[in-house]
Amino acid sequence: MAGIAAAWTADLIPGQRAWRVVPESASWFRRAGNGLTLICALLGAAPDLDLMFVAHRTVSHSLGAVIFVWLFAAALAADAERPIVRVSLMCAAAYGTHLLLDWLGADTFPPRGIEILWPVNHEWYISGIDVFRQTARQKFLTAPSMLQNLRAIVQELAILGPTLVALWLVRVKALTGLASEVTRGDHAAQ
Ligand SMILES: [Zn+2]
Numbered sequence: 001m002a003g004i005a006a007a008w009t010a011d012l013i014p015g016q017r018a019w020r021v022v023p024e025s026a027s028w029f030r031r032a033g034n035g036l037t038l039i040c041a042l043l044g045a046a047p048d049l050d051l052m053f054v055a056h057r058t059v060s061h062s063l064g065a066v067i068f069v070w071l072f073a074a075a076l077a078a079d080a081e082r083p084i085v086r087v088s089l090m091c092a093a094a095y096g097t098h099l100l101l102d103w104l105g106a107d108t109f110p111p112r113g114i115e116i117l118w119p120v121n122h123e124w125y126i127s128g129i130d131v132f133r134q135t136a137r138q139k140f141l142t143a144p145s146m147l148q149n150l151r152a153i154v155q156e157l158a159i160l161g162p163t164l165v166a167l168w169l170v171r172v173k174a175l176t177g178l179a180s181e182v183t184r185g186d187h188a189a190q
Contacts, residue, residue, distance in 0.1 A: 062115055
């Protein structure tokens with residue numbers, strides 16, 4: 001959800017975004033920003049792929065990884081002939097939301113937090129604000145763990161859900177105006 005929020009926020013920034021605009025009659029998927037928004041959603045979750053390895057919350061949860069995503073996305077955008085700065089920063093921001101949310105969340109298992117400054121150093125950082133609750137990964141099929149995770153999910157939805165709805169409403173308004181401008185521009189060009 002945070003990755004989608006990053007994509008939609010980026011779309012609100014004026015500049016080369018006419019290619020992101022579709023008519024109101026288009027499908028929900030296209031109006032939501034197509035495959036690029038989907039990629040941003042996946043990028044927002046991607047850092048936790050490290051759960052499949054031993055080193056959780058290290059390299060994949062660092063600014064080093066954000067820079068890698070940024071450069072990789074820039075190369076793909078250049079190849080696809082899309083606005084390089086816009087697309088690459090959108091993808092990097094989507095990935096970065098994960099780091100921000102993990103930093104804001106509770107983590108009671110030391111080392112607490114994330115190795116955000118890798119490769120500069122291997123220190124662990126956490127805000128200590130505990131905006132998001134601790135989740136349970138061990139014995140997660142037991143009732144107490146399931147209840148704990150359910151609470152965490154509900155809380156995350158309560159915070160990110162309204163944020164996304166608000167962004168969607170602003171998006172519809174902003175991009176609908178832009179769509180009519182683009183159409184008028186096309187007519188004027190003909
Ligand atoms: Zn994470």
